Amino acid sequence: SQQxxxxxxALSIQEGExxxxxxxxxxxxxxxxxxxxxxxxxxxxxxxxxxxxxEKHSGRLRVTLDTSKKSSSLLITASRAADTASYFxxxxxxxxxxxxGAGTTVTVRA
Amino acid sequence: xxxxxxxxxxxxxxxxxxxxxxxSPISGHRSVSWYQQTPGQGLQFLFEYFxxxxxxxxxxxxxxxxxxxxxxxxxxxxxxxxxxxxxxxxCASARDGISYEQYFGPGTRLTxx
Numbered sequence: 055s056q057q058x059x060x061x062x063x064a065l066s067i068q069e070g071e072x073x074x075x076x077x078x079x080x081x082x083x084x085x086x087x088x089x090x091x092x093x094x095x096x097x098x099x100x101x102x103x104x105x106x107x108x109e110k111h112s113g114r115l116r117v118t119l120d121t122s123k124k125s126s127s128l129l130i131t132a133s134r135a136a137d138t139a140s141y142f143x144x145x146x147x148x149x150x151x152x153x154x155g156a157g158t159t160v161t162v163r164a
Numbered sequence: 165x166x167x168x169x170x171x172x173x174x175x176x177x178x179x180x181x182x183x184x185x186x187x188s189p190i191s192g193h194r195s196v197s198w199y200q201q202t203p204g205q206g207l208q209f210l211f212e213y214f215x216x217x218x219x220x221x222x223x224x225x226x227x228x229x230x231x232x233x234x235x236x237x238x239x240x241x242x243x244x245x246x247x248x249x250x251x252x253x254x255c256a257s258a259r260d261g262i263s264y265e266q267y268f269g270p271g272t273r274l275t276x277x
Contacts, residue, residue: 084263096168096254096268142207144266150220152197152262154207 058086058143058155066161073130075158077143078123086119086126087144091157097142100128133162166190168257168269176275182243185272189236189257196238197262198230201252201271210253213238214261245276 058079067073077086085104089097101117103110103126110117116129130137140157147153169188177183189196198210209222213232230240236257242249252273256266 087265089266089268094252094271094273096270097256097266099265099267102265146262148220150212150214150262151209151222152266153209154199156206 058145058153060141060143060155060158062158063156064159064161066163067133068163069133069135071133073133073137073160073162075128075141075160077126077128077155079126079143079145079155080124081145081147083121083145085146086117087152088115088117088126088128089142089144089154091140091142093139100141130160133160135162135164138162168255168267170253170255170269170272172272173270174273174275176277177245178277179245179247181245182241183245183274184239184241185253185255185274187238187240187255187257187269189238189255190267193257193259193267194236195258195261195264196232196236197256197258197266198238198240199254199256200224201254202250207254210240212262219261242274247276250274250276 061076087102088100091097103119114131119126142157144154171186195214197212200208211221216232227243232238252271254271256268258264
């Protein structure tokens with residue numbers, strides 16, 4: 055079973071709009087990571103946020119983490135066509151295993 | 165520096181055969197993890213190796229095995245292939261383990277007929 059679950063499963067937005075997706079998980083974590091995957095290719099690391107952090111930024115990306123609610127959100131601002139991809143959250147189930155959610159598919163319309 | 169490489173990129177095998185996939189991590193990375201990705205099950209953890217030792221294994225049958233060499237390169241083997249083994253197999257390398265960002269290879273697309 056998967057530790058993390060993303061919501062929504064799919065998202066369609068206009069270029070320039072913001073995209074927000076959420077991730078909920080079940081057990082305590084040391085860190086949470088977000089990845090992007092373009093059309094069946096390898097995953098690209100976006101951001102890692104540790105359990106003692108509440109918010110992190112990287113360029114147009116903003117990630118929040120609420121350990122009391124066991125949830126995280128990823129915000130992409132001013133979206134571009136190149137942001138069209140699937141986005142996954144991943145949590146460390148234990149020290150040696152990373153568990154991925156089912157992903158959110160984002161489509162950015164020109 | 166060079167990224168994670170996986171060979172072969174595409175593979176077609178027949179049910180009952182066995183297959184070996186290879187992964188070369190980023191230079192200096194000692195941790196290599198393997199994942200199976202299918203439309204129905206998503207990304208499933210297979211195993212993680214660090215300095216030639218398997219530190220964790222996912223919920224896969226014994227037909228799935230792997231190893232890591234002294235130069236950190238890793239191989240995974242699937243014996244007695246089944247139709248359900250058709251998937252994208254991804255490997256990822258990291259500096260010291262899963263608490264660090266993972267660098268993924270492009271994957272090997274395995275089709276079992």
